[in-house]
Amino acid sequence: MFERLFKLSEHNTTIRTELVAGVTTFLTMSYIIFVNPDILSTTGMDRDAIFVATCLAAALGSIIMALVANWPIGMAPGMGLNAFFAFTVVAALGFTWQQAxxxxxxxxxxxxxxxxxxxxSWLIQGIPHSLRSAIATGIGLFLxxxxxxxxxxxxxxxxxLVGLGSLRATGPLLAIFGFFVIAVLDALKVRGAILIGILAVTVLSWVTGVSQFQGVVSMPPSMAPTFLQLDIVGALHGGLVHVILVFVLVEVFDATGTLIGVAKRANLIQEGKPSRLGRALLADSTAIVAGSLMGTSSTTAYVExxxxxxxxxxxxxxxxxxxxxxxxxxxLSPLAGSVPTYATAPALLYVAGLMMRELTEVDWDDLTEAAPAALTALAMPFTYSIANGLAFGFISYVVLKAFTGKWRAIHPATLIVAVLFVIRFAFFAE
Incomplete structure (x- = not known):
């Protein structure tokens, strides 16, 4: 059955190898079952329901990827977009989580x-490479x-505006310890380093009384508080138009880049040979729709x-x-509910650091490429909005290219996105 479904011999692999690979990837990305509820629950959503939605969205997305694309790529609610959902769309812009x-x-x-x-595909080809790298970097800084x-x-x-908190307090000390645990273990190539770091800080927080142990195993909680609770009519509100645009843009760049990068490493995309990229792209876009119905932010392919x-x-x-x-x-919902913010914060910080390595892909010798990239990355954390970072980057790219005589370098896709953001600032007040 496995041979017929997945063509194992054709890909020069075995059931045992695939099992080990699946467990390995799960360990590296399973931190999301703790981090995603922690972030999205700040909107007022039920934490237990988000936990269930996260697990189900990840499972469904991965199953679609397995059966439709036959690629070894795990899916789950994406980091960055969950933060945009919670801290920009709901907290900063004031929309309800149902509208989000x-x-x-x-x-x-x-x-x-x-x-x-x-x-x-046309959009991906048209967006400048430097801006794509800056988007990943900016989301990292935002996280x-x-x-x-x-x-x-x-x-x-x-x-x-901002300052340093007390480094003698228990919470910050636990977070610092967690970051070093994750970084050291990852440097030593230990599988599941992020998950181990989260669990280590969680246990310490129980010992120090920062959080309470609520158990490990129980029957899954109800997903009713978030299942089919989306407000589609409310999402068509004028102020959410640019939010939808940002979701689409980040989903396009993040998911596509991850799929292509991981597939190339697995030698699943070869020049001149047919690939299942189209099916993989279809799988991740379908998973976003399904995840929103369950009650979680955008589901995407995981670089892990x-x-x-x-x-x-x-x-x-x-x-x-x-x-x-x-x-x-x-x-494992009781365990997820026992994880304090101080345990997930170092995981977020470590992922943020990994995302910033995209800065090396920017052409710093060309000011018309470097300046928009820098604006994109800097505006996201300093305006507390991924949307603003994208807007600053696309608009400045078009302006700089046009006024330095390099207007031929402006792809129609980039121009369209820039114009949409100008319209957003001009007519849609936040």
């Missing part, structure tokens, strides 16, 4: 349309300031899947193993 879920649903439908029609704030290391300061590829994963059997393990995680 509606925006995710609509962005998923648009994403699906762009994929099926081939427009997605970084959220992590430092959650850890109590960065605090509000009326005189300087590269760890499973490194372990030998080459087919959808790896993704199927990941899906099964996420389903098994449904019974």
């Amino acid at each position: 879920l509606g925006a995710v649903f609509i962005s998923g439908l648009i994403f699906l349309f762009l994929t099926v029609t081939g427009i997605r 970084g300031i959220i992590a430092l704030k959650n850890a109590g290391i960065v605090v509000d300061n009326p005189a300087t 899947s590269a760890s499973g590829v490194q372990a030998g994963g080459r087919t959808g059997l790896t993704a199927l193993v990941i899906a099964i393990l996420f389903l098994a995680s449904l019974f």
